[in-house]
Amino acid sequence: MTLESDAIAGATIELLEARLRRLNYLLTGDTSWTGVPAAPPKPDTLDETASRRLARLERELERLSKSIPAVREVIQLHDRFPELFSSTPSQNPPEGLTTQNLASIVLSYATAFPETSSRLSSLTDLPIPDAQISASLIELQPKLNKLTQVQQEQAKEVSALRIRTAKLLQRWYEIGLVGGGECWAEWEGRLEDVEREVRREEVIRERRAKEL
Incomplete structure (x- = not known):
């Protein structure tokens, strides 16, 4: 009985x-050269422990919950309704919904199906450009870059000229204008x-003529 208990305890520890080791690999990604997840490093101080x-x-x-009301409300909501914060796999329908509810959800998006189908069909109807035209456009790219540089330099020159x-x-x-106006004003004063x-x-x- 003791040997069986020791075996069970050893298997549990393993x-x-x-x-x-798997959890440490998921968190750090560190492995040895054999691919075995490496052991987690020991913390330098006691404050660095988990x-x-x-x-x-x-x-x-x-x-934060005491100083920010929004955080406090989120914590209270999590305590009251923890199922709201659990992720539901996309391949499985959410629990608690009847077939009628699921049908209503699907039918609510029914109008989007033809629109999506027509858009996908329009993509197939678009003509593929000729390879030579694409290659010529690619060859023109260095010239376009030079023209862009020249345009930027011209814009700088135009800005300096402005x-x-x-x-x-x-x-x-x-x-x-101002100097000429002041000059005319001075001349008018002299006149x-x-x-x-x-x-x-x-x-x-x-007066002198009258006195004579």
């Missing part, structure tokens, strides 16, 4: 070790001063 890391994740999740033109227009406006002096001299002459 199965657990095999499952552990239990400590899980405890940190649980504390972080608890902190900047220079804007600066020249600003210069002409400041010197030609008004001269006219004032001429009128004053004429008035003086008229």
Whole structure:
């Protein structure tokens, strides 16, 4: 009886070790040169163990649930309805649905079947381009790349010319228009001063002529 129990315990340990190696391979992908999954590396410190890391994740999740209402609601929803978070294989229909429910789901997509079929048929009706035309287009690709580069350089030159033109227009406006207007204003001021002096001299002459 003892030998049988020891054999069962040894087989159980071997199965657990095999499952552990498989799990480690799924997580890390490390194997030896023979293809056997390598043993998981030992953590450097106690804080790097799986239990400590899980405890940190649980504390972080608890902190998020206290500070963020959405996280708390998701956790409560998972606790109340865990079946919502379990993935259902696509080849198996979901449990709890009757044949009538499944038929209604299929019939709801019935209008999409002819449309999909017509699109697939249109793909078969599209003509395949000639191989020589495709080859000529491929040969033109280096020339198109050069033309694109030339176009980019021309765009840079045009941009630089626009900047220079804007600066020249600003210069002409400041010197030609504003400067010319200031010059005309100064000349008009001088003419008004001269006219004032001429009128004053004429008035003086008229007074002197009357006194004589």
